[in-house]
Amino acid sequence: MRSTEGQTATQEKQQTQLKASPKKESAKFEEVLKNYEAVIGIETHVQLSTHTKAFCSCPYNYGAQPNTSICPICMGLPGALPVLNSKVIEYGVKVGLALNCKLSLSSKFDRKQYFYPDLPKGYQISQFDIPIASGGYLDVDLPLEFGGGHRKFGITRVHMEEDAGKLLHTGNGSFSQVDLNRAGVPLLEIVSEPDMRTGIEAAEYAAELQRLVRYLGVSNGNMQEGSLRCDVNISIRPIGQLEFGTKVEIKNLNSFSSVSRAIDFEISRQVLLHSQGQANQIVQETRLWEEGAQKTVTMRKKEGLSDYRYFPEPDLPGVTLSEEYINGIRDSLPELPEMKRRRYEKLGLSMQDVLFLANDINVAAFFDATIGTGADVKLAANWIMGDIAAYMKNEKLSINDIKLTPKELGELIASIKGGTISGKIGKEILFELLAKGGTVEGLIKEKDLVQIVDPAEIEKIVDKVLAANPKQLEQYRGGKTKLQGFFAGQIMKETKGKANPGLLNKILVEKLNAKS
C-alpha cells in the first residue's frame, strides 16, 4: 500500500531540487503545472512462472546459483534448436483474454538482433509484426486516497518473448559479471496505449496488471525480483495541443510508488523546461530513476530508431491457435479483479472494503469462503480488514499462513450474532484461533466463555457489584450518571466479560435508578 505521506514528502523534495526557491515561487510553479498535460504509456515485462524456460527444458528458479541453469539452446551453441514450451502459449492466451484483446489465431516468432553480453545468441526470440494478442483494455479503480474513480486504459499489444541474462556491475572497475540463468525465461511484453495522465494512474495501471497476472496464476508479479518490470514513456504538452511532445523513456522502476514518483518528477522537469522556453532541451532519450536521489538522470540518448533487423525466426514453426483451444482457456479463466470488485460492490460493501479485499487474491478467496459459510458480508469484511489484517501485519504473515480458517471465522461471526458470546470475547477467541487454530465451539467450551444471557443471573451480579460500591452508588444517585460506565466495567470484570452487554446495561440502569 502506498502511503500518502510518502507522496507529499517526495513532492516537496522535488520542488527543492528543481528550484530551491521560496514558497511563493513553488506556488507559482503549481499554477504553471496546471497548464500542461502529461501523456503516459507503459511497457510491462511479465516473467511467466513456468517451470522451464521458453525454448529449452532448463528449470528456472530465482536466486539459484549463477550459471547453473544453462544448456546448448539457451546458450545459443551452434546446432541447438529451440522448442516452444506449450505453457507460454497458454499463459499468453490467458493474459490476452483477460486484457480483453483480440487474439491472433496465427502468429509467429521473430528474431530481434542486438549485441549485448546478457544475450548469448546475439538475438532475442520475440514477436514483431504479429503479436499473439492486441487491441484490448484494462479496467482500473483508483485508490480512494488519491481521489478514487474508475479508468479504462487501452492495451496496444501483448507478445511472447524470452528474457536476457542478468548483468552485474560491481565496483571493481573494468569488468561486469553475467549470470545466464535468466536467459531464455519466458516473458510477456504488455504495451499500453498512451492513455495515462498522472503518476497515480500509471502506478495503479501497473498494480492492476500485477493483480491480474497473480489472479491468473501466470506470474508471481514480484517487482523486487524483476518478475514485473515497468518502463514508462512520458511526454508533456500544453493543454489543448493535439500533437504529442517529445517522448522520454524511464527505466529502473522497482515499485509502484517509484513509477508514480518518477513520473511526477519527470512532469515537473519537463514543464519547468517548457515554461522557461527551453522545450528543445527535452530530447528523446532513456532516463534512469534514481531511488536514492529521487530523480531521473540521462542513461542514453536515442539516435533514431535502433536497427534490430527483425526477421521471422526460422527455427520455430508459426503459432496457431484453434477456436476450441481459445474457448477452453476462456472457460477456465478465474474471476478477475475487475469482476470481483464489481461483485463485492453489489454485495453492498464500501469502495474502501472492495479495494482492500480484491487487492490480494488470497485475501479475496478467504473472504469469499467466509461469506460462503453464510456469514454476514459486512461483518466478515470488518474482521478481515481489522483485527485479522492487523495480526498479519504484526506477525508478518500472509493470510495463507494464519491458523484461522474461513469456516471458523464464519462460526465466530455467527456465535456473536446469535448471542452465544459477546463481541469482546469474540475478539479474544479470534486471536487464539489466529495463532493456534482450533474451533470456535471447542474454545468456548474449553474456556467456559458462553455469554450469560439469563437476566436473573445478571441481576444477581449487578446487585453484588452495587452492594460492593456504596460510595459510587451514592455519587451516581447524586447526579454523577457517568459512573454507569464504571459499574458496567465492574460487572464485566466480575463475569470475565461474559455478561450480555445489552441485558447488563438494561438491568444496571433499572437498578441504579430504582430508589431515586
Added chain:
Amino acid sequence: MGSRAALPLLVRATPPLFSFRKRPYPKAHVPNKRFYAQKSSLEPPNVPRLAETARISLTPQEVDEFAPKIRQVVDWFAQLQAVDLHSVEPAIRADTDGEDNLRGDVPEIFDNRDAIVAAVPTFEDPYIKVPKVLNKE
C-alpha cells in the same frame, strides 16, 4: 494443444520484412489490403552499415571488395521473385507441416553444463566475466 486449426490466416497491413514477390496475388486470393516490397526497395547493400550492425571492422579496401559479392548474393535471392505464386495462399511465414512442435513444461537439467562453462573464455566462478558495459548500444 490439440489440433491445428485450418483457419484463414491473418493478413496484416504491415509490409513484410523480406519479400521477393514480383506480382501481387489476384484479387480472389487477397481478402485484405496487402503490401509488397517492390524490387526497387531492394537497395544496394550498404556494406559499412552492415559491418557496423554485425560489429565487424572492415577496412575501406575490404568494403570495396565485399560490396559486389554481397550484391551478387542478394541478386541470387532476387531470382525467387520470378516464381509464380498465383495459386499459393499468403502465409505469414514458411511453415512446417503437421504437428505443433511444442513441448510440455517439464524441467530437465542439461548434464554437461561443465563443458559449456569450460568453453567460456573468461569465467570467474560463478560468473562469466565481460568487459564493463553500462548502456545498451
